[in-house]
Amino acid sequence: MSLSASAGGTPDRGHLLTEQANPLSTTLDQLPTEQLVDLFCRNDLEPQRAVAAAAPQLSAAVDAIAARLAAGGRLFYLGAGTSGRLGVLDAAECPPTFCTPPELVQGVLAGGAPALLRSSEGLEDEQQGGRADLIASGFGPGDCLVGIAAGGTTPYVLGGLRHARTIGALAIALACVPAAQAPMPCDIDIRLLTGPELLAGSTRLKAGTATKMALNILSTGVMVRLGKVYANRMVDVAVTNAKLEDRALRILRDLAGVSRARGAELLEQADGSVKLALLIAASGLEAAEAREQLKRHGPSLRQVLAACGAQLNGPQ
Numbered sequence: 535m536s537l538s539a540s541a542g543g544t545p546d547r548g549h550l551l552t553e554q555a556n557p558l559s560t561t562l563d564q565l566p567t568e569q570l571v572d573l574f575c576r577n578d579l580e581p582q583r584a585v586a587a588a589a590p591q592l593s594a595a596v597d598a599i600a601a602r603l604a605a606g607g608r609l610f611y612l613g614a615g616t617s618g619r620l621g622v623l624d625a626a627e628c629p630p631t632f633c634t635p636p637e638l639v640q641g642v643l644a645g646g647a648p649a650l651l652r653s654s655e656g657l658e659d660e661q662q663g664g665r666a667d668l669i670a671s672g673f674g675p676g677d678c679l680v681g682i683a684a685g686g687t688t689p690y691v692l693g694g695l696r697h698a699r700t701i702g703a704l705a706i707a708l709a710c711v712p713a714a715q716a717p718m719p720c721d722i723d724i725r726l727l728t729g730p731e732l733l734a735g736s737t738r739l740k741a742g743t744a745t746k747m748a749l750n751i752l753s754t755g756v757m758v759r760l761g762k763v764y765a766n767r768m769v770d771v772a773v774t775n776a777k778l779e780d781r782a783l784r785i786l787r788d789l790a791g792v793s794r795a796r797g798a799e800l801l802e803q804a805d806g807s808v809k810l811a812l813l814i815a816a817s818g819l820e821a822a823e824a825r826e827q828l829k830r831h832g833p834s835l836r837q838v839l840a841a842c843g844a845q846l847n848g849p850q
Contacts, residue, residue, distance in 0.1 A: 552710050552737050554730040554734070558732065580728045580729055581726070581744035584726040584728045584740075587726075592751055595752055596759060603678070607676040610642055610678065612664055612681050620749060621642070624746075630778070633770040642668060646667075659690070665697040668697055673698070674703065675702040682709075683707075684710045685711055686716025704722075707723050708748060709726070710725070710727065710745070761833035764846075782801060786801070790811075791847035810828060816846045819842070
């Protein structure tokens with residue numbers, strides 16, 4: 535059906551916060567470049583305020599997701615367009631940062647992988663699309679879903695959230711409009727109220743920035759709760775290239791007080807596991823016994839060290 539033929543039945547979304555015109559940018563097309571950039575810089579403080587205001591909901595989501603993942607569940611981000619791409623981005627960063635298996639945190643995007651490079655926003659109107667894609671991904675009752683929709687009305691996302699609730703999975707909604715404007719079926723409702731965009735309706739701007747910030751907090755917070763961080767270091771980092779090897783060696787130097795040469799030896803003994811190398815350095819255990827201690831008392835390095843009566847030389 536053509537847009538002209540269906541326009542009469544298209545709901546007016548002009549009341550949504552993300553669709554409204556920003557009074558600060560009514561002369562955007564006439565501003566000198568310096569003033570245009572300054573306006574964006576000042577307006578881009580709003581995502582920080584919006585995320586801070588949603589701290590209680592973000593905290594609840596971190597704890598709820600961590601509990602499910604600790605019990606064997608997985609985390610799925612679901613979205614279309616910019617929202618979906620941001621979910622895929624955050625999911626893709628988890629394996630190298632936290633050495634998680636790719637299936638633990640997954641991004642499900644309307645249109646699949648091709649939509650990462652070429653817009654397929656028309657698919658967001660398919661109400662059964664989100665449900666079908668989740669089923670195809672093996673999404674189950676023990677899993678968690680974060681449905682991301684800046685305007686809160688995306689049928690693809692709403693269908694996925696309804697499916698999650700129907701099967702007993704954890705359903706978390708993330709949107710940039712008030713719940714009163716766009717209710718979403720969920721267990722935890724995260725609203726990032728960034729206000730009207732300087733370019734009206736372009737939610738890749740402030741709404742996208744706030745969404746990226748919120749997803750960063752969710753995934754990092756969950757991984758902290760799952761024991762993949764010691765102090766403020768990514769002790770489960772995957773050592774897969776020169777940059778990450780250097781980071782691993784610096785973590786060993788800073789936390790265990792060993793030289794780079796000794797750090798390299800420890801990493802070799804630990805088959806590239808920074809956490810295991812740290813435990814070997816602190817406890818003096820052989821690699822095999824250190825692995826057994828991690829299996830028995832982990833995954834938190836702090837808990838394993840306490841169980842072994844060992845202590846690192848660096849920040850505690």
